[in-house]
Structure formats: structure tokens, C-alpha cells
Amino acid sequence: YQRRVHGDYQEIMIKEVEGEWAPTERLAQFEPEAPIAPIDYSEKFKTIMDIFRYALKIDEVSLRAYRLTAAVISLNSGNYTAWYVRRKCLDSLPELKDKVKEEIEYLDIIAHDMAKVYQYWHHRRLIVQKFGSLPPNEYALLEKFHEEDDKNYHMWTYRMWMTEQFHLWDAEYKRVTAKIEENPKNNSAWSYRYFLQFHHTEYIKIGSAEIDFAKSYILKDPNNESAWVYYKGIVYFSPSKCVGDKAANASLAEKFKAEGELFCLKIRSSVTDNRFCRSFLVDIYKEKKETAKSAIDICIELIEVDKIRKNYWLWMKDKILLSFPEKQQYEKSQHQYY
């Protein structure tokens, strides 16, 4: 319905916009003698773009230029210069200076085509920032985008900005927990959770609880890469990047590794051919001389269990051997299960 309405509206809008510019106020597209990859423009596209090029040439900032940008955007949402002219108009024209709410409404109306348009999200961010508080319709709109594509990269990055700008941490924590439950394999949701949790909270306060959260999802589906990577991330990535005393973080991480080893061994013995528990064990075992042999043995298992990454595991095995040369004697021994 919205698309049809917009389509009709677009016809009317374009006619009105055309009417505001004299026939001489045009500047044709540059065409070399024989265009290499000619785009098949429609008539209305050509006309509006001819007017737009003219407006750019004379650097016009006016109400009719503002309306013109809407026409250009409706025909080519990727025209970054049109978005910029639009912002110039909003900044300098007295009639538009306070029309921030109306601009947000405009953005809401055209949203259905804009999911993957960089310029739209950038513009929205600037307008909402000027608005100064969370617009009433914002969540509803984000939910609509989420329904269309729950992994839309622009949407999630925008959401991060919005949370930081308006301090929505607690409310967003509840929402992301629900989103992960809805679709446990939505890695964007896990990534967003990491942002909410580890951006500004102390590692020693949340590390353990977040690991339990990840584990619960691994137990539901041991093949969920998002949950495993989240778990490993907390153990290996967070300690040095997170808030808090780095030494205390590191020692807590060692405790997590010991627990992790037990967890992974359990999964390995109860779930057939699971590459994630084995890959985690390799990470744990390869750090120390005493467990290097175990790391190598598991690499050898992975060559069978994770066939597509055969070269990677062969390379990893050789790398571990090189870092603990006295273990090379084990190369030829049979692999043993613990």
C-alpha cells in the first residue's frame, strides 16, 4: 500500500517540482561521444536530473531546491549530493529551520525503500541528533526494518548510535535478549548484545553471567556459531579491551578457560562431529607446553571433522609444532581420545 501510494505521490511531486523551474533552468548530462555503459534513464529521471544539475551549478539553496531534493531522492536514493543540498536548505532557510519533526516524518514515509541506502541512515542520524531526543516513532520504525531483514547492517549500526546518544542501555538490553531468543542464530543481535554489555561495564561484573548466557544457547544448539564465538570472545578478546584492572581481568579469564575446557570436553563426548568445541580446545591447549600435544591431536581430529578447513588445521598443527619443537616426536603417534 505504501509503495503504491508513494508511486502515485511521486508522479504528482515530480510534476509539481518540474513546474517550479523554467525550461531554461536545465543542465544536460555529460555524454562522451559513445557512452561506455549507458544507463537507460526514464524521461522523468532525465528532466529532474537536468534541473538538479542546474541547481547545483548556481548553488541554489531555496524552498524549491528543497522540494527538488525530495524528487531526486525518490528517483535515486543514492544521490549523496541531493541529501547534502537538502541539509543545506534545512540549516539556512528560516522556513525550515524548526521543521525537524516534519523531516523525521518525511524520512518515516520514504523508509520502505531505504533499508540499504547509506545516505538515508546518515541523514536520519543527523536529523535525529538535531531533534535532540528519541523520536516517538523510532522503535516502531526500527521494528519494521527488523521484520524485513533482521540482520540489516545499517539498522544495527544506527541502533548502536541511538543507544549511545539517548542512553537507552537498559531498555535495549531487554530487547536484545528477546531478539536472541526469537532467532538465536542472528549474529547481529549477539554482536549488539556485546556492545551493550561490554562497552562500558566492568569485565569482572558481567563476564561470568554472559558466559552462562552463551552456554545456555550452545546447549540448545551446539552448532550455533554465534553463541560459541560470543563465548570465546569473552574469554580471549574482552579481558584486554574491557573496563577494569587488566591484571584482574586476565586472571578471571584464566578461570574461564579452565571451565571452558571442561565444558568443551563434555560437548565433544556428547555431540558427534562438533567442530566448535574442538576449535575452542585447540585455543586453550596450544597456549601451554604441557598441553601442546593435546592441541595437535585435536587439530588432527578437526582435519576429519571440519573438512572444508583442512588446510587451516594442517597449518595450525604445524604452527603449534614449531612453537613447541620438543613435541615434534608426537607427530607420528596415534591420536588418543581423552
Add this chain to the structure above:
Amino acid sequence: SWYGRLDSGQPWFLFWITNTLDMLAMGEDVLDIKEKKNIIDYLKACQHPEGGFSGSPFMDAHAASTYAAICTIVALQCPEAYVIVDRPKMLQYLLRLKHNKDTKIFAPQLCSKARTTIPGSFQIHENGENDLRAVYCCLAVADILNLIDEPKLREGIGDFISSCQTYEGGIACVPYSEAHAGYSYCGFASLMLLNETEKINIDKLLEWSMNRQLAKEAGFCGRINKLVDSCYNFWQGALSELIDIALKGKGNYKGEWLYNQYAVQGYTLLCCQSKKGGLIDKPKKSTDMYHTCYSLAGLSIAQSKSMYQELYADHKYELKNAEANSAMFAKDYSSRVSRVHPLSLIHISEPTRRYAISYAVFCLK
């Protein structure tokens, strides 16, 4: 209508087309003088008087279009193309896009030229969004034009990229966002250009990247738990080669890449060829120039073995004994394409043209 949107990114067409033709032609010159002249005239019209190239004549300059335009100029291999670049203005343009600690944002309005807030990053156009694509596009251009040693251009980028590495191991477009193949390539390639690869954890990046190859589909996906797409042949495959170079030739297994390069070729040749010509993302999708170019470039890397010593150790780019260093799917040489350079897609079967262009441009200015 997809192409309508590209109306403000037209140099990309030229980039995708010239590079695709280059890869298929195996070194032969496919474009005739007249076609080259048309491309040169068009790029000249896209160059902005204040520096950089726009998505189409009369628009503002844009970092991605600048990158596409410069790479196209290099691919054309003729001095008439090199001459059009206004190198001093380009440097000024790149510096305007750059955000440093001391970049002042005067009265930040909606339309302020400088709106980034992360030191070490670039905007993709003035008053535009700020992310890792812009960093790569600007640095690649600076490298080709021999401007990359400019301190204000280089400042802080390594730290910015470092802050974009996520807990997953890959690199995101801004700090704390999700690891993504395109941004991982842009980030790591930028670090290669700056010679600052120690600023991120390469092991974690490699682990994340190798885990993007899907066991059933055989191709790569771009993020965890997402779908296969043939364009990632390049973004992930080239990343694998760049890591091999960063590790001084120790990022391969007996010359083969650490991903399954035969499987990637298989996926591309068996599942991604459109009946109408060109390559596609995955079965049932329609063909487009972006996928054609990048799937093919990824195929090019997948068909080859690591040749660190021959190709990179002394900056020699001669491809000796090409067949002995190839790794063809089903040993079928009929689908061989030209070997591309993982940093810029320019084919490397002869001494690199990067140096040729920077020398030519430098002499002329």
C-alpha cells in the same frame, strides 16, 4: 532501478568493466583507442575542480568514486589517462576528508563539511558518513599517486582500524559493530598499505575469515551465520593472501591458501554463472557488474598458489612459470583468468603499473 542508483557512482561501472575485461583477456588489450578515449573523457568530466572524482559529472566528489576512477585509470595503461589526474588537488581533497585529533568542527550544523568524530578515520564524502570503506578508498588512491607518506594523512589510522576489530576476530565498519568481510578486507588492506599490520590480532582475523567458508555451499559468507555470496570470493580470498604476505609467506599450507580454493572455484564455476552471461551472487539471483567483477577476481586468486618470494619479497611482480603455480579446479585450465593483485585488482602479469602511474603523474606535476 538498481542501475539508477548507480547514477551517482558511475566510475564504478568503468572499474568493474575494465577489470573484468582485463581478467578475461589474460593480458591482451581488449579496449580500442576510441573506447579508451571515451572513458578518459568521461573520467575527466567526473574530476571535481577542488580535487577527487565524483559519482557523476557536476556532483560533489566521493571517496569511493575516486577510488574507482583512479583504479580504472591505472587499468587503462596509457599516459593520456594518467595525465588527467590533478595530484595536488587530490591531496587537498583527501586531507579534507581525513579526521585527526586536531580537526576542528566549526559550529556543527547538519551540513558542516567535517562531521566525523573518530580520529584516524575518513568521511566518504564531505558532510558524509564515516566508515572503513572511506579509509581504504583514500589510502589506496594515496598509495597509487605516491601521496601516502603525508603524515597528516596517515595519522591515527592504524589505531582506528585496531579499534574496529571485534570479539569475533573480523573487522567492523565502526568500533563495536559486527565483523563483516567487506570491512575486514578494507581494514586489513589499509594496514598493509600503511605497513602497520601489527596493530590488529592477525590470528583472530584469520580464524574468523577461514570460518566464513561454508561446508555445504563451498563459497564464503560475509558474517557469522549468514548466507553464501560469490563476491566474498574476493573479499575473503584476497584477505587470505594479504595475511600470507603480512606473515611473510607463512600464511599458506605448502603453497595452497588456508581456505579450500578448489571448493571456491567449484562454487563459482558450477553455481554462479548466469545463462545470460556474467556471474551471480548465488543461484536464482540475477547478474550484475559488481558480482561479475569480484567473483572473478576471487576466482583469480583461488586459481593460484602463494608465491610470496616471487611476487612480493623484492617488490618484483613478474609472473614466472604461471602454470606450475596454479591450482585449477578439476585441473581444467579453460576457466583460467588473469592473476590479480590482492590489494587493488590490477593484474600482475607484468611489472606493476602502480609504480608506472605514480612515476608518470609525479613527473608531469
